[in-house]
Amino acid sequence: MRADKTCIGGRMNQNQNQNPNHTVRKITLPSGRNIEVIRFERTKKPARAGLHICPDCESDLVQPLAWSEPLDGGWELELSCPNCRWNTEGVFSQEEVYELEDRLDEGLEDMLRDLKRLTHANMVEEIDRFVVALNANHILPEDF
Structure with missing residues (x-):
């Protein structure tokens, strides 16, 4: 070539x-x-949209690993991206940390909603299998 x-x-x-x-x-x-x-050529990356956005892979799953409140009123955070393993440490304003907390709360709500749906789906499958086993006389009094 x-x-x-x-x-x-x-x-x-x-x-x-x-x-x-x-x-x-x-x-x-x-x-x-x-x-x-x-x-x-790759253009410059846009300014960071929030602490929850990874500057390397643009995932919105960045999460704090450690935090402390320094004397100046901001927050010292260690942040990590679970997708690309990017991490950083820095001091961030209270507003940035509040926005990150809001995003983390939204993520927790999403996970709990998904857990509820999965739990329901699993229970439906178990009940269906139990009904089939009952109808086929595969469950006996000795099983309890």
Whole structure:
């Protein structure tokens, strides 16, 4: 496979040459077919939307591992992302910590709601199996 830093016809297009956000490469495949590969440079990550957002993988599952209240009124937190294992320590404002607490509370409510649904679904399955076993006379008084 051969790769050149050229465009169609072996020359760089004016617009592509002036755009620093991407490069164009012409690649000749083993079959002889030519293709163009446009590579876009990664743009800067947007400003952090909250302590619950991971700056590396953008997961909204960042959680505190440790915390303490320093003298200046903020909070010292150790934060970790369970998806990519990113972690950091820092001092954060009371408002940021309140927002993180709200997000954690919402996450807990979601988990409890899911637990309730799963528990109900499991109980329904167990009851259905019990009814089938009763109807087939597989459950006897000695089983109790």
